[in-house]
């Protein structure tokens with residue numbers, strides 16, 4: 352039930368080359384799925400295409416090379432202020448740069464999704480049956496498919512890291528009792544929407560403009576964990592020594608992680624990621640209405656996305 356099922360799978364594959372395939376997917380894959388299912392008021396077939404534990408668009412970033420791209424999981428924004436650690440190897444600025452790379456990947460996907468939605472309906476707002484037919488499964492391989500598959504892929508690949516943010520950061524959690532430090536970073540215990548994940552607004556702004564805004568909004572003690580994947584500068588940390596790590600310190604990918612064991616840290620991550628996904632969907636729908644007002648095209652696009660048989664459900 353990890354937010355990052357493939358990570359565990361990769362570890363198992365290395366450790367147990369000759370052993371039978373581990374039940375990593377079945378054991379760990381459910382969190383992105385249950386969060387996504389709880390967040391979206393979509394019909395069942397479309398919802399499964401987005402949410403499925405293994406084959407859903409929401410999990411596409413945890414497969415293949417995407418798995419090792421830190422910004423696609425909001426990794427490596429680790430930081431500890433001098434009052435907790437002298438000479439921490441990363442600056443606040445470097446940590447925020449990694450967070451910005453994560454947000455930027457989501458902004459780009461949002462823009463792509465708005466564009467791809469144009470193909471869901473014709474010029475008069477009539478749903479295009481062949482572009483919205485999911486009777487054969489979508490494939491998340493970044494190549495053009497039916498318009499509905501393209502929109503779902505862009506949304507799923509843009510939302511994944513926002514769900515990960517809630518599991519990988521200290522935004523809503525609390526530190527364990529005892530000294531704060533590398534293995535027990537401060538928790539910010541925040542509730543409510545994350546103000547610097549306003550993806551819709553950023554999608555209409557210049558990069559420099561929204562990044563300045565985010566830098567001003569990020570709390571000084573915000574951190575995600577160092578993970579041995581590639582950060583935004585192309586560096587892959589071998590062991591994250593001397594840093595706040597994903598594995599030991601911060602992740603709430605499962606209820607059994609060290610950080611999840613303090614209070615209700617795990618359920619805070621899950622409810623934060625769920626509310627995040629609902630917000631992101633609502634914002635996307637609002638942007639479709641704004642971008643495609645003529646002949647209620649935007650409204651018809653939303654109808655085509657949430658229904659399994661839009662050609663008949665959205666006259």
Ligand SMILES: [Zn+2]
Pocket residue numbers: 354355412413423424511512515
């Ligand atoms: Zn991930």
